[in-house]
Amino acid sequence: MSKRLAEVARKVGVSEATVSRVLNGKPGVSEATRQAVLTALDVLGYERPTKLRGERARLVGLVLPELQNPIFPALAEIIGGGLMQSGYTPLLCTQNAGGITESDYVDLLLAQQVSGVIFLGGNYTEAEAPHGHYDRLRQVNLPTVLVSAPVADLGFATISTDDVSAAEQAVLHLHQLGHRRIGLLLGPAGHQPSRRKLEGAERVLDRLGIPLEPSLLVHGLYSIESGQAGATRLLANGATAIVCASDPLALGAIRAARRAGLAVPQDVSVVGYDDSALMSFTDPPLTTVRQPIDAMGRAIIDLLLGQIAGTAQPGDELLFEPELVLRGSTGPVPAAR
Numbered sequence: 526m527s528k529r530l531a532e533v534a535r536k537v538g539v540s541e542a543t544v545s546r547v548l549n550g551k552p553g554v555s556e557a558t559r560q561a562v563l564t565a566l567d568v569l570g571y572e573r574p575t576k577l578r579g580e581r582a583r584l585v586g587l588v589l590p591e592l593q594n595p596i597f598p599a600l601a602e603i604i605g606g607g608l609m610q611s612g613y614t615p616l617l618c619t620q621n622a623g624g625i626t627e628s629d630y631v632d633l634l635l636a637q638q639v640s641g642v643i644f645l646g647g648n649y650t651e652a653e654a655p656h657g658h659y660d661r662l663r664q665v666n667l668p669t670v671l672v673s674a675p676v677a678d679l680g681f682a683t684i685s686t687d688d689v690s691a692a693e694q695a696v697l698h699l700h701q702l703g704h705r706r707i708g709l710l711l712g713p714a715g716h717q718p719s720r721r722k723l724e725g726a727e728r729v730l731d732r733l734g735i736p737l738e739p740s741l742l743v744h745g746l747y748s749i750e751s752g753q754a755g756a757t758r759l760l761a762n763g764a765t766a767i768v769c770a771s772d773p774l775a776l777g778a779i780r781a782a783r784r785a786g787l788a789v790p791q792d793v794s795v796v797g798y799d800d801s802a803l804m805s806f807t808d809p810p811l812t813t814v815r816q817p818i819d820a821m822g823r824a825i826i827d828l829l830l831g832q833i834a835g836t837a838q839p840g841d842e843l844l845f846e847p848e849l850v851l852r853g854s855t856g857p858v859p860a861a862r
Contacts, residue, residue, distance in 0.1 A: 529571055536565045536666050560635060561665040567640050568668060568833055585829065586634040587615045588627065590646035594747060594773055595801035596816065597645055600672070603822035604643060611830060613640065620647070628658035635661065641668035641829045649675040652715035668832030670825050674717035675842075682828045683842040684821055688718045691814040691847040692725030692768065695796040698812075698849055699766040700733055703858035704794060708741045708764030710755045710774050719744070719770050722798075726768065738762075745774070752777020753784070756795075760785055765858050766794040772801045775811055779854065790856030800850050809853035817845050 831837025
């Protein structure tokens, strides 16, 4: 008993007397501290006293930024299946415009006394978004894994695809096909993965002696409609090829090319990012940069379960190497261009 009190007190950062009051249902403890102690019991693998146990399964919050991009439900399926095999039930939290906020979900998950949280995207990727709710996760030392490039100094375990390498591979491929006016169609300017893709593209273009023109860079939302609007601007500015920060953006770029009377890839080449479901069946099949979601999914689960078991601590960001998948949406630069 004393060992358990000491471990829980150390994890939460309170006295053993406070932990004892929580376990015995005594007054004089704030609700936030009570929840932190109960969460620490779960995280450290101790059973709650019967009167505090309640009727619940071991839960892990799985927070998705959206469902429109097929890469997120695909990754959620891999992670959810792995969690179930390990005896945990995923609690799916999907964000929608005007709906429940990420901060609200954090409150909900803490109230549900989850054993951990996995974010597949969210405010932590955006420089200008609110980040205060992550403090509540740190305060209770709740095992947490972030997927995709975060802003600096959040202190959570993180797994990402190497966005810099992804952009470099795409630009080099188009350059080898003879393209020199390569447009970039990225997510919002403050979005960390897009910042990294821009860094990679600028680095390789500079090495090739082709500085990026401001007119060949467009930031937008991650949607087909935004892709179409952004690509229309890039095509008007003379782009013969477009590197996109997601597959839906790339599908929008192909639509924009066709609306402009151009053929893909005969008149303009398009590269996507993710290699999400059905991209090999589009017209034309999409050349894209594949995220290794199977390997990433296994690593995400291992990182989370290691934290829950107390055998792993949040460390450096783990970067997974992407793979350029060549299909039919890229080709040589048109002779007249």
